[in-house]
Ligand SMILES: Cc1cc2nc3c(=O)[nH]c(=O)nc-3n(C[C@H](O)[C@H](O)[C@H](O)COP(=O)(O)O)c2cc1C
């Protein structure tokens with residue numbers, strides 16, 4: 001059931017009725033099993049893109065027997081068009097920290113790490129001071145958990161969870177084979193919960209407001225709200241927290257410039273939705289899921305150029321470990337260039353679509369597997385802009 005577009009204020013809400021540390025104290029009085037049940041009941045799904053149920057992730061990690069476990073906050077935020085995690089870390093970092101500590105308590109971890117992209121290092125000075133104060137506040141309350149920072153070096157692939165672990169371990173950031181999944185063998189080969197920045201804040205806020213209240217927002221498959229990074233041809237670019245399940249046409253009415261011809265939902269690796277499909281598209285896990293990037297294009301934009309930019313990005317950022325992705329990204333890029341120059345017939349685009357199908361099956365990680373999302377949606381809906 002779709003919802004009307006509704007702005008909400010949960011993530012950035014800063015009323016002094018309840019501080020993050022008070023939420024922490026209150027929650028740590030409950031049993032880990034009770035907390036997990038609440039989180040599962042809330043229906044919260046990961047906000048990093050894949051949408052895995054957060055309560056289950058915590059439960060699987062809790063069920064592992066290991067002396068050492070970790071909690072990792074994924075603040076790599078490399079998806080083009082996404083800038084909400086930066087804002088969250090800058091404005092409400094304590095809510096992120098508290099989510100990590102509650103997670104540590106639930107799964108039995110004593111260390112947490114925030115892996116933040118190197119491009120955000122300008123935030124580091126302020127964040128480290130707040131983190132130092134927070135770690136001290138934990139020690140004062142005899143809470144045995146410490147949070148550390150690690151900086152990435154600007155590779156998009158290091159946002160993929162297993163590549164992120166490799167990077168944290170001082171190795172080249174390349175995805176691992178799965179299984180084993182991080183809940184079993186993550187950072188340093190130990191059971192690890194890895195969650196997106198925004199997911200962790202929602203856990204804090206669910207323990208503050210209660211699962212029932214959170215569930216009132218959104219739809220059956222997409223509970224709650226989400227922070228969106230809105231960019232492109234819009235007079236009001238920025239960060240907005242919206243209820244999940246809204247139809248895309250309402251989003252466009254609110255944020256477009258009156259001449260919107262397409263919205264790229266979910267960043268470069270997401271889907272491009274043309275104007276004729278705005279009415280039928282729901283933003284949520286039952287429709288088009290998104291890590292939060294909404295790029296709006298008006299009729300002045302060349303969708304060939306948009307696709308070309310995305311393919312250049314993937315060609316550059318492919319880690320090169322597996323052939324379908326390393327070679328596939330290059331061939332897709334060269335392929336549309338050849339079609340645009342008239343050196344290949346328009347039907348060559350259909351051969352390239354078959355290549356994306358192969359990449360979806362054969363590429364080792366989400367980067368290569370999802371290149372077909374922008375490729376097919378742009379080629380199918382804007383074919384006349386790609387051909388000679
Ligand atoms: C190429 C690639 C890049 C990714 N980048 C990010 C990222 O920057 N931030 C993020 O939270 N998740 C990213 N992910 C998803 C993570 O692998 C992982 O699913 C996520 O951190 C889990 O957190 P969640 O359950 O809270 O969503 C990326 C995945 C892929 C395949």
Ligand code: SF4
Pocket residue numbers: 157174175317318319320321322323325326363364365366367368369
């Ligand atoms: S799909 Fe691409 S990014 Fe992922 S492992 Fe293969 S080459 Fe690396």
